[in-house]
Amino acid sequence: MNNTLSLTSDPFTITYPTAVQTSLNSGASFAKFDYSGRFVAAGRPDGIAIIWDLDTRAPVRWLDGHVKAITSVDWSRNSRYVLTSSKDWNISVWDLASETDPTRREAIIRFDAPIVSASFHPKNCKIILVLLGTGEAYLVDRRKEYRGRFELCEVQGDSDDESQMNRTSSGVTVARFDPTGRYIFLGMSSGYVLVFNTRTKAMIARHKIAGAGIIKGLEFAKAGRRLVTNSSDRILRQFNLPVYTTPTTDAECLEQELEPTYRFNDPISKTAWLAMSYSPDGEYLAGGAADNAAHKIYIWDIANEGQFAAALDGGREPLLHVHWHPNKPAIVSTTNQGNVLIWHCPREERWGAFAGGFEEVDENVEYEEREDEFDISQEDESELALRKMKAEEEEVDILGLAEDPVLPAEALQRINEDDPDIAWALEEPDDDLSGWRFKVMIEDDTDGM
Amino acid sequence: MEDTNGLDVFISSDAHLQVQNAGQAEVDSNVKTNGSPVISPASPEPCKPSPQRETAYKLRLIMSGHSRSISSLKFSPDGSMLASSAADKLIKIWDIEGGAILHTLDGHTEGISDIAWSPDGEFIASASDDKTIRLWSLETISTVKVLKGHTNFVFCVNFNQKSNLLVSGGFDETVRVWDVGRGMTLKTLPAHSDPVTAVVFNHDGTLIASCAMDGLIRIWDAESGQCLKTLADDDNPICSHIKFTPNSQFILASTQDSTIRLWNTQTSRCVKTYTGHTNRTYCLSADFAPGAKHICSGSEDMKVYIWNLQTREVIQVLEGHRDVVIAVAVHPRKPMIASASMEKDLTIRVWIDDSL
Numbered sequence: 001m002n003n004t005l006s007l008t009s010d011p012f013t014i015t016y017p018t019a020v021q022t023s024l025n026s027g028a029s030f031a032k033f034d035y036s037g038r039f040v041a042a043g044r045p046d047g048i049a050i051i052w053d054l055d056t057r058a059p060v061r062w063l064d065g066h067v068k069a070i071t072s073v074d075w076s077r078n079s080r081y082v083l084t085s086s087k088d089w090n091i092s093v094w095d096l097a098s099e100t101d102p103t104r105r106e107a108i109i110r111f112d113a114p115i116v117s118a119s120f121h122p123k124n125c126k127i128i129l130v131l132l133g134t135g136e137a138y139l140v141d142r143r144k145e146y147r148g149r150f151e152l153c154e155v156q157g158d159s160d161d162e163s164q165m166n167r168t169s170s171g172v173t174v175a176r177f178d179p180t181g182r183y184i185f186l187g188m189s190s191g192y193v194l195v196f197n198t199r200t201k202a203m204i205a206r207h208k209i210a211g212a213g214i215i216k217g218l219e220f221a222k223a224g225r226r227l228v229t230n231s232s233d234r235i236l237r238q239f240n241l242p243v244y245t246t247p248t249t250d251a252e253c254l255e256q257e258l259e260p261t262y263r264f265n266d267p268i269s270k271t272a273w274l275a276m277s278y279s280p281d282g283e284y285l286a287g288g289a290a291d292n293a294a295h296k297i298y299i300w301d302i303a304n305e306g307q308f309a310a311a312l313d314g315g316r317e318p319l320l321h322v323h324w325h326p327n328k329p330a331i332v333s334t335t336n337q338g339n340v341l342i343w344h345c346p347r348e349e350r351w352g353a354f355a356g357g358f359e360e361v362d363e364n365v366e367y368e369e370r371e372d373e374f375d376i377s378q379e380d381e382s383e384l385a386l387r388k389m390k391a392e393e394e395e396v397d398i399l400g401l402a403e404d405p406v407l408p409a410e411a412l413q414r415i416n417e418d419d420p421d422i423a424w425a426l427e428e429p430d431d432d433l434s435g436w437r438f439k440v441m442i443e444d445d446t447d448g449m
Numbered sequence: 450m451e452d453t454n455g456l457d458v459f460i461s462s463d464a465h466l467q468v469q470n471a472g473q474a475e476v477d478s479n480v481k482t483n484g485s486p487v488i489s490p491a492s493p494e495p496c497k498p499s500p501q502r503e504t505a506y507k508l509r510l511i512m513s514g515h516s517r518s519i520s521s522l523k524f525s526p527d528g529s530m531l532a533s534s535a536a537d538k539l540i541k542i543w544d545i546e547g548g549a550i551l552h553t554l555d556g557h558t559e560g561i562s563d564i565a566w567s568p569d570g571e572f573i574a575s576a577s578d579d580k581t582i583r584l585w586s587l588e589t590i591s592t593v594k595v596l597k598g599h600t601n602f603v604f605c606v607n608f609n610q611k612s613n614l615l616v617s618g619g620f621d622e623t624v625r626v627w628d629v630g631r632g633m634t635l636k637t638l639p640a641h642s643d644p645v646t647a648v649v650f651n652h653d654g655t656l657i658a659s660c661a662m663d664g665l666i667r668i669w670d671a672e673s674g675q676c677l678k679t680l681a682d683d684d685n686p687i688c689s690h691i692k693f694t695p696n697s698q699f700i701l702a703s704t705q706d707s708t709i710r711l712w713n714t715q716t717s718r719c720v721k722t723y724t725g726h727t728n729r730t731y732c733l734s735a736d737f738a739p740g741a742k743h744i745c746s747g748s749e750d751m752k753v754y755i756w757n758l759q760t761r762e763v764i765q766v767l768e769g770h771r772d773v774v775i776a777v778a779v780h781p782r783k784p785m786i787a788s789a790s791m792e793k794d795l796t797i798r799v800w801i802d803d804s805l
Contacts, residue, residue: 056628356681398694
């Protein structure tokens with residue numbers, strides 16, 4: 001975000017988008033912003049992922065390697081690596097810093113079943129969380145020291161046999177890292193949410209979500225303390241997560257039923273939800289409705305007791321996916337016709353900006369003239385020049401950037417670096433460093449794009 | 450749409466020379482002390498005597514090769530090469546160690562007014578009186594795109610930090626934003642009511658600043674193309690060059706009242722004025738000297754001036770050119786300044802400060 005001009009973008013005035021700015025014809029079934037907001041990755045049913053540059057609104061890379069539908073994409077922290085998972089049983093890691101066209105595939109990870117989703121560890125993209133169509137979740141560690149695939153298994157409690165029977169038949173339906181990467185959250189077909197410690201792979205908590213049915217989706221607010229679930233009962237539930245303690249060697253597991261702070265649903269038509277996404281400051285939640293005749297995104301104001309704030313109407317092409325921009329009041333949503341819509345918050349043109357030294361006011365203001373405003377005297381002029389000269393002696397800083405105001409969410413995220421889980425994740429760090437170069441490819445004139 | 454009557458009569462193929470002509474009427478009434486530094490009455494004299502020399506730039510190299518007036522000089526982002534453009538329709542790329550011409554880029558059909566390196570070092574963009582911008586690949590040393598759209602001379606050009614966007618301004622009074630990869634116009638901003646003399650992105654590419662012969666500096670939101678504010682001085686002297694400070698909090702603006710001003714973009718106030726050089730006629734460029742503690746600019750009295758950024762005092766004057774010093778360029782890391790002169794001189798001089 002830029003804050004060189006107070007009027008461009010104030011992080012505290014972030015609200016939600018209201019209108020479609022652009023439609024990118026992608027043939028995609030979902031699309032996600034990277035963490036900087038520079039790119040959008042769109043996954044297609046034909047196995048191709050397209051990287052769009054939002055500055056130019058042009059497709060800048062075609063990641064062509066899968067032979068069946070792309071099921072998920074994930075971005076590394078600094079956008080260098082893109083992770084794609086596919087129904088063709090493969091996961092690919094693409095290196096956008098490669099100067100070749102087509103883009104170099106850094107790794108292919110193969111499983112024995114279609115892949116439902118794959119995501120990078122938020123602190124190290126050599127650690128990948130994978131969910132298979134068979135309902136099993138794996139942690140793939142590509143570091144030398146810890147190399148391996150680890151299945152994340154539900155630990156059965158000592159409860160009665162009947163419920164145990166039910167649980168063994170339940171599969172994983174959603175697998176996500178929390179924003180710190182210390183925990184893995186698994187949504188189960190049994191309506192439970194399981195929490196694992198990423199480092200030890202031990203299950204540390206089991207949360208029952210009463211009445212939810214099958215868990216269909218999990219999303220975190222940036223700070224990681226709030227979770228929203230989507231489930232087969234067509235209700236989005238928001239929870240405040242408890243503080244998880246580092247597990248003891250004896251793998252004790254926290255059994256806790258979570259009580260939602262808010263429930264969001266459509267009371268009239270009872271539509272299901274296909275996706276949800278928090279605004280960067282966590283103050284709004286966007287839900288994409290599974291309406292088969294309209295493209296509708298519902299926005300709830302979390303800061304204001306979860307009140308319904310707006311329903312965005314994106315036309316007649318039904319919605320498949322929705323994702324909020326990492327730092328702006330912007331949303332990307334995907335239609336079932338493969339179009340990727342970029343939503344923004346249009347600003348009215350301020351014509352007063354064209355005139356120097358003028359300020360535009362919304363309403364008429366009675367102007368109060370200063371006592372000496374139109375007095376002219378020789379003395380004043382020399383005094384003015386002197387004052388100006390004095391003012392010019394003040395030092396200016398042309399190098400230092402004004403510090404970005406720290407959002408509370410980000411402050412919360414700054415957890416102790418001594419944390420053994422974080423330290424573990426940072427061992428053998430990846431090479432996804434900020435400042436990597438994305439090569440501008442010159443399109444051939446003959447392509448006719 | 451624009452009034453170009455005054456421009457049709459010019460014969461010269463170099464837009465810089467046309468700036469001279471276009472500004473003539475206004476300029477003649479002002480210039481009385483031809484050839485010597487003019488200090489504008491509005492700007493104060495440096496108040497303290499100069500302390501010991503802060504910089505000691507010495508001539509290192511003289512390079513010549515252009516056959517007509519040089520218009521722009523830019524160091525490559527890695528600092529190994531210097532590119533120059535001229536009214537002779539050519540771009541030359543120089544090795545700054547030995548001063549040899551590494552490449553000559555030939556393609557424009559009219560004189561070139563400005564050039565810019567892409568920050569990734571892959572491309573050079575050139576703005577020409579043939580109304581086009583050419584995008585040159587440093588890998589193949591050839592034109593990879595010809596950007597067409599301006600309806601009159603293109604006068605200035607610059608990349609954003611990511612090298613995926615290009616901005617240009619020209620005598621059609623518009624600012625254009627281009628997609629580098631596809632070579633097409635993304636936006637046309639009806640920016641000014643006179644030829645646009647300079648246009649730049651800020652450090653993160655979210656803002657565009659432009660200035661023109663109408664004397665205005667405008668700041669635009671790069672994404673929406675909306676005007677955010679206009680910086681204007683009371684007398685509206687022709688604004689010939691602008692540059693963002695590294696942190697984008699200020700804009701360094703050269704105007705044809707022989708003054709360089711540093712504007713605070715947030716408060717819209719001029720916080721520093723630099724005088725001592727002569728600039729009444731041409732679009733001279735100014736820049737932050739290596740180390741960001743000094744400012745340097747060419748001058749119409751054939752010298753290069755270096756000021757202390759904070760005290761506004763002239764701390765060094767580099768002499769040797771035999772015509773107007775129209776362009777200066779500053780090395781990205783080393784204490785090195787390159788300067789270029791017009792028709793009667795045609796040399797590029799490289800100055801180095803060994804003491805820094």
